[in-house]
Amino acid sequence: MINVLKSIVLGSTIAAALAGSVSAASLTVGFSQIGSESGWRAAETSVTKQQAEKRGVDLKFADAQQKQENQIKAIRGFIAQGVDAILVAPVVATGWEAVLQEAKDADIPVMLLDRGIDGSPDLYMTMVASDQVLEGKVAGEWLVKEAAGKECNVVELQGTTGSSPAINRKKGFEEAIAGTPTVKIIRSQTGDFTRAKGKEVMEGFLKAENGGKNICALYAHNDDMAVGAIQAIKEAGLKPGTDIKVVSIDAVPDIFKAMADGEANATVELTPNMAGPAFDALEKFKADGTLPPKQIITESKLYTQADDPMKVYEEKKGLGY
Amino acid sequence: MRKFMPGLRKAAPQLVSLGVILFFNWLAFPGFFDLRIQDGRLFGSLIDVLNRGAPVAILAIGMTAVIASKGVDLSVGAVMAMAGAVAATMTVAGHPPPIVLLSALAVGVACGLLNGLLVAVLELQPIVATLILMVAGRGIAQLITEGVIVTFNDPGLIFVGTGAFLDLPMPVVLAAALALLAVLVVRRTALGMLIESIGVNRSASTYAGINSRLLIIIVYAFSGFCAALAGIIAAADIRGADANNAGLWLELDAILAVVIGGTSLLGGRFSILMSVLGAIIIQAMNTGILISGFPPEYNLVVKACVIILILLAQSASLGGVAWLPRRIPAAKSKEA
Structure with missing residues (x-):
C-alpha cells in the first residue's frame, strides 16, 4: 500500500516536473457536481476524482443534489476557501451571473463541464463539452x-x-x-x-x-x-x-x-472524462498564462467489436x- | 348468456372505442392482426398490445379497488420501481427466484399497508398520503440500486417478464389470472359491495357495521401488491431494474384506465374487467402511434385527442344525441 502511494506521489511529481515549471501538486480545485442523476454522471464524478489524484490536484468535491442553490452555495464556499479554480457542471442554464461575477472578482477561473450556461462568456474561462x-x-x-x-x-x-x-x-x-x-x-x-x-x-x-x-x-x-x-x-x-x-x-x-x-x-x-481537458487547460494557464479556447470539445471516439x-x-x- | 347482455351493452362505448382504434391501427399497418408462433410464443402486434398493456392492466386492477373506496393511489409507479429494484438486487446477490419474488411482492404489500394506515387510521387525504410514497419511493428505489441499472441473467426471474404459458406471454397470463381472481373475490363474496358502500359513504357504512378501517387498509395493500407484480414484470422484461424510469407516470395511466373503464373517481360502483379493458384501449392506442410512422412530436397530441374522444363517447349528456349505441333507457332511468 505504501509502495503504491509512493509510486503515485513519485509519478505525479515526475509528471508535474515534465509538465512545466509550476507543480500541479500545489493546485486546489473545487468541483460542484450536479448530483447523481444518471450512471454517466456517476462515472464523470469518479473519473474527475481519478484525474485529480493522478495529477496531484487537491479536489474539493460538492454534490448539489440537483439543486442550483446548493451549487451556488458550494461555489461561494470555494471562493471563501481561496481555491485555484472551480469546476462546475451547471444543473440549469440560467441564474449564474451573480455568483460567477464573485468568482471573477476573486480572480478564480471557472470552468464549465458538460453543459453551458446562458450569460456572458466572460464569466467563465472555458467550457468542456462533447459535440x-x-x-x-x-x-x-x-x-x-x-x-x-x-x-x-x-x-x-x-x-x-x-x-x-x-x-x-x-x-x-x-x-x-x-x-x-x-x-x-x-x-x-x-x-x-x-x-x-x-x-x-x-x-x-x-x-x-x-x-x-x-x-x-x-x-x-x-x-x-x-x-x-x-x-x-x-x-x-x-x-x-x-x-x-x-x-x-x-x-x-x-x-x-x-x-x-x-x-x-x-x-x-x-466521454466521462470532462475534467482531464479542464485540468490540462488550467495547468497551462497557471504555467504561462495561456488562455484556453472558450469551448473545448472532447473526442467522440468510436468503439466497434474490434x-x-x-x-x-x-x-x-x-x-x- | 342472456345474463351477460346488460354487461356487454354497458361496455358498448369502450368496446366500440377499442374496435375503432384497432381499425385505425389496421389501416396504418395492414399486418396488424397477423399472428405467428415464434420461439414457443405467439408473436404479433395484437400480442404486443396485450403484453405491453399488462403492467398497466395489473396496476388498474388494484387502482380500481382503491378508487372504488373513494381513494386514489399515486404511489404505484414508485412501488413498481422499488419492487423491481429489490428483485434485481436480490437476484444479483444470489437468492433463488421464489424468495426474490416473495420479497419483492412483500415490499409492495408493505408499501400498500403504509398507504392504508395513512388513509384509514391517520385519515390523511388519499392523494396526499400516497403522494408521500410516490416521491419517496423512487428515491428509495434509487438507494437500493445505488443509482445504476442493476442487470441480471437469472432465467427464473426473466421468465416472469418474457416467458410464455400456453403460447401467451407471461405478463398477459399473470394479468388475466389476477383479473379473474380479483373479480371472483369481489363479486362472489360481499367484499365488492362493502368496498362500494365505503366509497359511497364511509361513515354510514361504519355505522352499518362495516369495518371500513380494515377494508381500506386491505384495498391499499392489494394495490401495493399489484404494483409490485407490475414492477417485477417491468424489471424482468428488460432484465434490469431502472429505478429512474421504471413505472414513471404509470400511476396516471392506471387512473386513466380506471376512468375509461367507467369507474367514478368519486368512489362507489366499479368494474375490474372494464378497467382492464381501459388499459388495453390505452395500449392499443400507444402501439398504434408507434407503428403509424407519425413523427414522435405528435405522440402526445394524438394521444390526448383520442382520449378526449373516448371520454366524450362515454359521457352521459352526449349519450342521448351521439351515434353510439348507449345504455337502454330503462337502465338509465333506474340509475337516476
Whole structure:
C-alpha cells in the first residue's frame, strides 16, 4: 500500500516536473457536481476524482443534489476557501451571473463541464463539452462505411422528444448519411432514452417492417435504448448485430458486453472524462498564462467489436455507470 | 348468456372505442392482426398490445379497488420501481427466484399497508398520503440500486417478464389470472359491495357495521401488491431494474384506465374487467402511434385527442344525441 502511494506521489511529481515549471501538486480545485442523476454522471464524478489524484490536484468535491442553490452555495464556499479554480457542471442554464461575477472578482477561473450556461462568456474561462452533432455524425459515418454501397434501411430510436441530445444526435446522423442515397431512415420514434421504451418501440418497428426483414440497421440515440431493442430483436427470432446492425451513442458498460457477445456493432463514446481537458487547460494557464479556447470539445471516439469490448467493459464497470 | 347482455351493452362505448382504434391501427399497418408462433410464443402486434398493456392492466386492477373506496393511489409507479429494484438486487446477490419474488411482492404489500394506515387510521387525504410514497419511493428505489441499472441473467426471474404459458406471454397470463381472481373475490363474496358502500359513504357504512378501517387498509395493500407484480414484470422484461424510469407516470395511466373503464373517481360502483379493458384501449392506442410512422412530436397530441374522444363517447349528456349505441333507457332511468 505504501509502495503504491509512493509510486503515485513519485509519478505525479515526475509528471508535474515534465509538465512545466509550476507543480500541479500545489493546485486546489473545487468541483460542484450536479448530483447523481444518471450512471454517466456517476462515472464523470469518479473519473474527475481519478484525474485529480493522478495529477496531484487537491479536489474539493460538492454534490448539489440537483439543486442550483446548493451549487451556488458550494461555489461561494470555494471562493471563501481561496481555491485555484472551480469546476462546475451547471444543473440549469440560467441564474449564474451573480455568483460567477464573485468568482471573477476573486480572480478564480471557472470552468464549465458538460453543459453551458446562458450569460456572458466572460464569466467563465472555458467550457468542456462533447459535440452532440459530431456524435451522431460518427455513428452515421460508421454505418455508411459498414453498408459499403449496399441498400440499408435504418430505424432510429430517438431520445426524449425536444431534448438537445435527441435533436443534435439526429441532425449529425442525418448529415452523415445525406450523401448516400442507399442508406436511409425508414422509421423514427422516441424511446425516451430508456431500456423499456427502446424495447417497446423496437417491437413495433419489427412488426411494421415485415418482421424485421426490411430493417438493415438500428441507430439508437443512447446505449440503454439499444440494449432494450436488442432484446426485442432476439425475441423476434433475429440476430442482433448480424441480421440487424446496432449502432448507438454513450459507451456505457452494458453495450460493451453486448458487443462482446456480437449483439451490438458500434458505439460512440460520450466521454466521462470532462475534467482531464479542464485540468490540462488550467495547468497551462497557471504555467504561462495561456488562455484556453472558450469551448473545448472532447473526442467522440468510436468503439466497434474490434476494440476488445470485454476489456473496455471491465475498465468501465468500476466507474459507477 | 342472456345474463351477460346488460354487461356487454354497458361496455358498448369502450368496446366500440377499442374496435375503432384497432381499425385505425389496421389501416396504418395492414399486418396488424397477423399472428405467428415464434420461439414457443405467439408473436404479433395484437400480442404486443396485450403484453405491453399488462403492467398497466395489473396496476388498474388494484387502482380500481382503491378508487372504488373513494381513494386514489399515486404511489404505484414508485412501488413498481422499488419492487423491481429489490428483485434485481436480490437476484444479483444470489437468492433463488421464489424468495426474490416473495420479497419483492412483500415490499409492495408493505408499501400498500403504509398507504392504508395513512388513509384509514391517520385519515390523511388519499392523494396526499400516497403522494408521500410516490416521491419517496423512487428515491428509495434509487438507494437500493445505488443509482445504476442493476442487470441480471437469472432465467427464473426473466421468465416472469418474457416467458410464455400456453403460447401467451407471461405478463398477459399473470394479468388475466389476477383479473379473474380479483373479480371472483369481489363479486362472489360481499367484499365488492362493502368496498362500494365505503366509497359511497364511509361513515354510514361504519355505522352499518362495516369495518371500513380494515377494508381500506386491505384495498391499499392489494394495490401495493399489484404494483409490485407490475414492477417485477417491468424489471424482468428488460432484465434490469431502472429505478429512474421504471413505472414513471404509470400511476396516471392506471387512473386513466380506471376512468375509461367507467369507474367514478368519486368512489362507489366499479368494474375490474372494464378497467382492464381501459388499459388495453390505452395500449392499443400507444402501439398504434408507434407503428403509424407519425413523427414522435405528435405522440402526445394524438394521444390526448383520442382520449378526449373516448371520454366524450362515454359521457352521459352526449349519450342521448351521439351515434353510439348507449345504455337502454330503462337502465338509465333506474340509475337516476
